[in-house]
Amino acid sequence: MTKRQQLARYLEQEREALLPVLTAALDGVPQDGLGDLVEDWLNNQIELLRNKPCPLPEWAARFTEYYRSRNLSAAEAFTCMERLRNALAEGCQSKIDGVSDLDILSSLSESAARCAQALFAHVDGSSSRQADMQRHYHQDILESVKLPMAILGADGTLETANPSFCRFLKTNVEALKGRTILDLCTEAAPESLRAFLNNERVQEGSFSFNGEFRCGPKPLHARITCHPLLESDGSRAGAVLALEEKAGKGAKADFAFPYIEERLLPLIPLATQVVDGEGNVTFSSEQVASLPVNGYEGAEPLCCFLYHHRHGENSECPCKGVLTFGQFYLGEICYDSQMEIKWFRLLLAPVPDDEGRIARVFCCVHDMTLRKQVQKQLESRVIEQQRSSLAAQISITVAHQLRNPLSVVLGFAEMMSKGLAPEQYAEAVSRILRNSLRCKDIVESLLDFGKGMPLERRRVDFEVLIRESVQTMLTPFQNRRVSWNFSGNPVPIECVPEQMTQVVLSLLQNALHAAESEVICTLENKGGLIRLRVVDDGPGIPLDLRERVFEPFYTTRREEGATGLGLSLARAAVADCGGSLTVCAPLPGEPRGACLVLQLPAAKQKAQDSETAGAPSPATHERRLLIVDDESDMQDFLRTSLYRHGFLADTVGTGMEALEKLKQTAYDAVVLDYKIEGVLSCSQLYAEIADQYAHLIPHIMFLTGDMLNYQARVFIKDTGRPYLEKPFRIKDFLAKLNRLLG
Structure with a gap:
């Protein structure tokens, strides 16, 4: 009597004692109608161990109807079958003379797998009109099992596989599509596997054997169990393949990262991969297949494929450095597909194992082609706009350079027209001549750029x-x-x-x-x-x-x-x-x-301006002003003009000198030029005055020759203080000053 027959006889003898144990193993599952299903499942196990036919399809149909009517998922149904097998094995261990616990577990695993095969076959038959739903259903069942499992077609082609199967072979589902199981096996695969795949009609019984798979530089050893999927006429429709890794001594399972690969990484809406230390892809997201990369089949990491395509097969991908040194890598890479050029941003991150060693590399690839195209278009537009605005830029430069000397020329000319002491004429003419020559030099130096376009209306x-x-x-x-x-x-x-x-x-x-x-x-x-x-x-x-x-x-x-x-x-x-x-x-x-x-x-007829009309009246008493301007001629012009109209003016050229003057003297108003030299800028000097001499803020006025400067416009507008653009007439300056002083 074989060991399987001894186990079958024991189950038959202890049937009544085992049924409560099996039912109790399904604690938490709706019990109505469950007892009959459990009893029939046990009877089927006994017949299978005796290699006798049993009504597996009928039981599978009833079991499927049971869990569907109670809103249980396929994963929960398959888990129930595993719990029944485990409970039955525990109930038989160490109780049958001559049959070891390993023999019991192996025999029950094979018979229980026949039930799983019947369940798959029933689901396959009931869903034949909905092929897509069938594949999803099979995938759900496979994903609920921790054991590496895959479904093969009639010709041995891999139709689907669970994450454990892909992780075991260090690849991904996309890379497995269209490949046969023989493509993955080494020459050490037994002839029985080839016979199983080549024969159209096979026995219903499953069989197991040791085999090797090609994955990286080292083959992977596994215990392979095959369960045929049969059509109603007995012909083979495919098979369920289960693998059990034969780990060496000291092997240590890594439970955390598989969970991340299965549950978290698929949630990232980008093309991502995980590469192990041997260069095998252990995870690849669905977005990888949608990337516009012609010729990529998933056999090697995407980062290596792009890098070798760009720099040659002998080049070393940055992922090797990430594995060696544990440093992040972020860069851009160009991919020329001979039809169009694509740009990708590549992120490589080291992933340590439980002991802190770099065991994997996380790879994220983002298509930047559209962004590059938009950036190039914008750059082209900016260049074109800059070219079209060359005349305007020259005009702005001319205006900025000429404002200060023109203000001095206009100011002294106006003073001479109003009357000036004879001893002051020579100095005034000298200043007018000097600043006029400065204007001439500026214009001549800019004429090399072309004829300017005036901005004056x-x-x-x-x-x-x-x-x-x-x-x-x-x-x-x-x-x-x-x-x-x-x-x-x-x-x-x-x-x-x-x-x-x-x-x-x-x-x-x-x-x-x-x-x-x-x-x-x-x-x-x-x-x-x-x-x-x-x-x-x-x-x-x-x-x-x-x-x-x-x-x-x-x-x-x-x-x-x-x-x-x-x-x-x-x-x-x-x-x-x-x-x-x-x-x-x-x-x-x-x-x-x-x-x-x-x-x-329509333009209105301009009225003739009178030099004396609306001229401000001289101040009735002396007012003291502080003028901050780094042009010495402008300082002299304003100081002399203000003195003739009853004002006393102190002039300085830097912000630090202005603060020293404010400490020593009380002023009625402050006139600030926006562009001053020195440590303190105009905006910084204004902030210091606001902090130390807040009473002077309502009596501050700005002078500027650079109102085309965006920062100058924003700053002066934010302060809310009046300003006067250079060049200006002295009567306009006095009018604003009198309004400032009330």
Whole structure:
């Protein structure tokens, strides 16, 4: 009598004693109807041990109906079967002469596996019309088992595997897809496995054997158990494969990281992998397969694939350094797929084991291609914008350099026109001459950059400006396509002529590009408003885009090299002149294309200024002022002018000197130049005065020659104090000063 038969006889003899033990092992499971299922399961085990047929499919159908009707998951059902097997093995251990505990456990594992195979077969048959649901169901069952398990197709192809199976082979599900079990086995695999895979009809019984798998430089040894999946006609539909690792002495299980791989890493919405010390991928997220990396099959770590593709097969991937030195790595890598270039950001992090040694590398790959493309487009746009604003930059430079010497020239000239003591004439003329020569040197040094574009507005006739500046810049062919409607009456506006010329040219170029044959430009003066209508006979502008066309960088002609800044800058320039630029509907009789209307206020006739009108009256008593300006000529000019109007002024050139003066003297007001030399800047000096001499804050006024500087504008605006731009006339300075002092 074999050991399996001895075990079957014992189970039959102790049936009544074992049934309560088995039922108690399922504590927590609904008991109604459970006793019959447990008894039938035990009877099936006895028949299987005797190698006799038993109604496994019927039992599997009843068991499936039982756990489904009680809202139990497939994992819980499979766990119940494992608990039954364990309880039965414990009840038989050391109670059968001649049969060891290992023999009992091995025999019961095989018979219990037959029940699992029947359960799989039933699920497979009942879900044949829903293949996707079937695979998920099998996957749920496999994932509930800690033992490495996989489902094979009829030809031995791996259809699905649980995480324990992938972790054992140090790979991932994606890398296993499409491969057969023989691809993974070494030559040491027994011939019985090959026979099992090649035969269409096999016995229902399962069998186990020792085998080896190819995983990294060293093969992995395992006890392999195969359970065939059968069709209703007895043909093999596949198999369930279970592995039991044959660990060497001193092996130590690592329970923490498998839990992280199974539960936490899949929650990261990025392409991630885990690589062990031998270079095997033990975890790979679903996002890895969606990365645009042609040719990557998952056999090697993604970081190594990208690095070798970029730097050659002989190059060493940074993950080796992470394993060796335990340092993080963050870098970018370019991948050229011969069709397009992709950019990836690579993060490699060391993962220590329970003893603190670096056992794994966590790899995260992020596709940065779109970000790189947007960054490159923005850089191109900025460069184009900088090129188009060269004239404006030159103008700003000229204005900033000329303000200080012009203020001195204007100030001394005004003093001489009002009358100056004879002994002071020579010094005043000397200062005017010196600062005039300084202006001349500045202008000559900047002429090498080209002719500057002045920012000052002038009164011009809009019609004359268009005839002389705009029409002359169009080609003869373009001029023939444009119909001009002028009234012939004066059309006065205030603008920067060069700037307004560019605005009109931009409108015309857009219209000529969109027009089929004709563009009509109409200039009119109605009710103090100057209107220029530019209408074409092209496709027009849809209603939902009539405001968007003025957004910076919006264009429908990007493939032609357009930047989308023309209309945006044109609207900004018109708004700076107090006007507007809009898209309107064409009037009756006009072409039915796009219609852009430029509207500006008509310039008013300027009244003649009188040098004496509105001049501030001299102060009735002496007031003491502190002037902080690092230009010595400006100091002398202000000190002399203020003295003639009844003020006493002390002048200093730095913030530290100003604080010393404030300690020694009580002042009625302080005049600060925004740009001063020394340790303390103007903003820092203002903060010190606010802290130590708060009573002077309402009596502070700023001078600046750099209001085009964004920081200067923001600072002065935040203080709320009055300011005067250089160059200025002394009467304007005195007027602001008298208002400051009340």
